[in-house]
Amino acid sequence: MSSRLETAFRRAAKEKRAAFIAYITAGDPSPARTLELLRALERGGADIVELGVPFSDPIADGPINCAAAERALAAGTTLTGVLQTVRELRFASSLPVVLFSYANPILAYGLSRFAADAATAGVDGVLVTDVPAEEAGPYYQAFRRVGVELIPMLAPTSTRARVKQVKKLAESFVYFVSHTGVTGPQAQLPVELEDQVRLVRKLAGKRVAVGFGVAKPEQVSRVAKVADGVVVGSAIVARIAEIGDRPELFGEIQRFVQPLRAATRRF
Amino acid sequence: MKRLPDERGYFGPYGGRFVPETLMAPLQELEQAFHEATRDKSFRRELDALLRDYCGRPTPLTFAARLSAHLGGARIYLKREDLCHTGAHKINNALGQCLLARRMGKVRVIAETGAGQHGVAVATAAALLGLSCRIYMGTEDERRQSLNVYRMKLLGAEVVGVDAGAKTLKDAINEALRDWVTNVNTTHYVMGSVLGPHPYPMMVREFQSVIGAEAWLQIRKAHGALPSLVVACVGGGSNAAGIFSAFLPYQKVKLVGVEAGGRGPLLGHHAARFAGGSPGVLHGTYTYVLQDGGGNTAPTHSVSAGLDYPAVGPEHAFWKDSRRVEYVQVSDDEALSAFHLLSEMEGIMPALETAHALAFVTKVARSYSPAEAILVNLSGRGDKDVAEVARVEGVRL
Numbered sequence: 001m002s003s004r005l006e007t008a009f010r011r012a013a014k015e016k017r018a019a020f021i022a023y024i025t026a027g028d029p030s031p032a033r034t035l036e037l038l039r040a041l042e043r044g045g046a047d048i049v050e051l052g053v054p055f056s057d058p059i060a061d062g063p064i065n066c067a068a069a070e071r072a073l074a075a076g077t078t079l080t081g082v083l084q085t086v087r088e089l090r091f092a093s094s095l096p097v098v099l100f101s102y103a104n105p106i107l108a109y110g111l112s113r114f115a116a117d118a119a120t121a122g123v124d125g126v127l128v129t130d131v132p133a134e135e136a137g138p139y140y141q142a143f144r145r146v147g148v149e150l151i152p153m154l155a156p157t158s159t160r161a162r163v164k165q166v167k168k169l170a171e172s173f174v175y176f177v178s179h180t181g182v183t184g185p186q187a188q189l190p191v192e193l194e195d196q197v198r199l200v201r202k203l204a205g206k207r208v209a210v211g212f213g214v215a216k217p218e219q220v221s222r223v224a225k226v227a228d229g230v231v232v233g234s235a236i237v238a239r240i241a242e243i244g245d246r247p248e249l250f251g252e253i254q255r256f257v258q259p260l261r262a263a264t265r266r267f
Numbered sequence: 268m269k270r271l272p273d274e275r276g277y278f279g280p281y282g283g284r285f286v287p288e289t290l291m292a293p294l295q296e297l298e299q300a301f302h303e304a305t306r307d308k309s310f311r312r313e314l315d316a317l318l319r320d321y322c323g324r325p326t327p328l329t330f331a332a333r334l335s336a337h338l339g340g341a342r343i344y345l346k347r348e349d350l351c352h353t354g355a356h357k358i359n360n361a362l363g364q365c366l367l368a369r370r371m372g373k374v375r376v377i378a379e380t381g382a383g384q385h386g387v388a389v390a391t392a393a394a395l396l397g398l399s400c401r402i403y404m405g406t407e408d409e410r411r412q413s414l415n416v417y418r419m420k421l422l423g424a425e426v427v428g429v430d431a432g433a434k435t436l437k438d439a440i441n442e443a444l445r446d447w448v449t450n451v452n453t454t455h456y457v458m459g460s461v462l463g464p465h466p467y468p469m470m471v472r473e474f475q476s477v478i479g480a481e482a483w484l485q486i487r488k489a490h491g492a493l494p495s496l497v498v499a500c501v502g503g504g505s506n507a508a509g510i511f512s513a514f515l516p517y518q519k520v521k522l523v524g525v526e527a528g529g530r531g532p533l534l535g536h537h538a539a540r541f542a543g544g545s546p547g548v549l550h551g552t553y554t555y556v557l558q559d560g561g562g563n564t565a566p567t568h569s570v571s572a573g574l575d576y577p578a579v580g581p582e583h584a585f586w587k588d589s590r591r592v593e594y595v596q597v598s599d600d601e602a603l604s605a606f607h608l609l610s611e612m613e614g615i616m617p618a619l620e621t622a623h624a625l626a627f628v629t630k631v632a633r634s635y636s637p638a639e640a641i642l643v644n645l646s647g648r649g650d651k652d653v654a655e656v657a658r659v660e661g662v663r664l
């Protein structure tokens with residue numbers, strides 16, 4: 001049986017487009033809204049969703065995601081609650097879910113307990129932002145045992161040796177950070193991006209999803225030409241913050257992501 | 268004894284490198300540059316010359332005669348890091364790292380600061396070496412240490428207030444790390460304590476080990492023997508690591524690190540990681556962290572901005588577990604009393620951070636004989652704290 005992530009990438013490739021990966025912070029604007037937001041993203045065409053686990057000290061995140069994490073924590077979001085949301089999503093949907101977390105919420109939950117509960121809830125992959133390959137061993141083993149993917153990250157500063165190193169860890173894809181910096185919309189993506197993505201795919205031998213800084217349909221379109229997946233995060237999170245906790249939130253978010261998804265098509 | 272950390276930056280189970288991938292290659296490059304520099308005679312000569320001719324090293328060892336007599340017990344010696352240029356031990360590390368930054372071809376340095384002493388030290392070193400400099404500081408700390416904010420600006424640094432979270436040192440480090448992730452090609456992050464990802468805990472300890480090396484020679488000369496007890500305050504733990512490093516092999520020398528007990532033992536009222544914390548990852552390293560059940564960092568409090576931090580250097584965590592160092596807590600009030608006591612007894616106004624170490628000494632000095640010595644690392648001077656002490660004690664200046 002191929003995994004939900006594999007299936008999503010294959011389907012996108014068959015339709016001659018990159019997979020559209022939509023990120024939101026779990027619990028923003030409140031834990032009760034997250035499930036319906038995931039559904040809205042799915043209706044808007046997301047192939048995969050990335051669900052951010054809010055943390056008090058998100059060093060890889062820019063102001064938009066930091067503010068979202070603060071709101072989510074203030075609204076009482078916990079990792080237990082995030083897993084519960086995924087479990088509820090699974091009653092009605094096979095949308096692949098990747099958790100985007102920092103190490104400490106997972107360690108506080110207990111690594112092997114988290115892995116088991118994530119698998120049971122229907123989590124497909126976990127990205128641990130502050131756990132590079134050197135520290136990934138225990139995480140990789142705990143996740144592998146239960147069939148959850150650890151998704152390695154690579155960056156423009158990664159050396160060739162480091163890119164090759166993640167080959168062993170990756171399954172369906174690696175996550176490439178588009179620029180040296182934190183999350184958040186970038187006016188311009190680096191000119192070297194295409195070359196770097198091609199090199200990463202060649203050296204790591206895996207699919208490549210590109211995230212950090214990709215915000216507008218034009219940028220999605222550019223990235224989709226070379227990458228297997230495109231992640232849009234802060235732009236959606238900013239839109240959620242703008243609308244706030246109102247009934248029209250879900251419809252607005254669905255409409256907001258549609259053009260982003262449409263831009264993943266390769267002409 | 269095996270030299271720690273190991274090649275992966277671990278002190279037993281603590282330490283490591285928990286950072287975004289973007290920083291991994293730069294950290295490897297930094298580690299290599301540090302090893303090369305410390306093997307390079309010309310680098311060491313230049314640093315030693317600066318420490319001597321610019322910082323005023325070696326700093327003296329002062330016998331605190333009146334304080335010793337007043338407390339009635341051990342002879343108390345003070346390692347006078349307050350007499351370093353800029354008024355604290357922080358300059359030892361700031362100069363070392365800024366020299367290293369220049370050697371690596373970086374044109375810009377950034378740093379976090381709590382009490383402002385590290386920020387001032389980095390701004391100073393950057394001015395000396397012609398590097399562009401930006402300092403991140405929590406807005407609550409800016410309020411508590413407004414004099415140091417202005418000092419940094421006078422030295423040509425840009426000071427950026429951080430208005431997130433608790434608005435203290437932890438939040439300043441978050442922001443400095445984000446800056447570093449973004450500007451890593453041109454910028455060196457001068458971390459101020461034995462914190463953060465490998466190689467920082469090792470590198471900062473090495474740059475601060477000059478304190479212990481000098482004190483080891485000085486106390487043997489002044490007292491004729493090694494001290495029975497060495498005491499230092501522990502925020503991140505750099506002054507403590509610096510002075511402990513020379514005495515670690517001597518099991519007869521008891522080592523005590525003093526944490527901020529704040530207003531009391533309730534979570535949020537103190538910064539006592541070893542009393543109320545548990546192992547976790549913060550700011551790139553696995554160590555004791557004050558955190559809630561969900562792994563989010565807990566709020567902290569201390570009258571001293573430099574100790575007001577929810578994690579601690581990973582080597583301290585290792586020393587704590589291996590019982591080589593004992594960690595104790597001292598309250599805000601006890602530290603304030605010690606601040607006054609040393610000012611009045613010895614004419615030395617200690618930093619509020621340092622006052623925590625002194626407060627512990629006032630409790631235990633009597634249990635030692637007059638033939639024994641207690642060595643206290645007087646890590647910084649208290650001028651920066653005068654306004655805050657007045658505010659806390661309700662004195663209008």
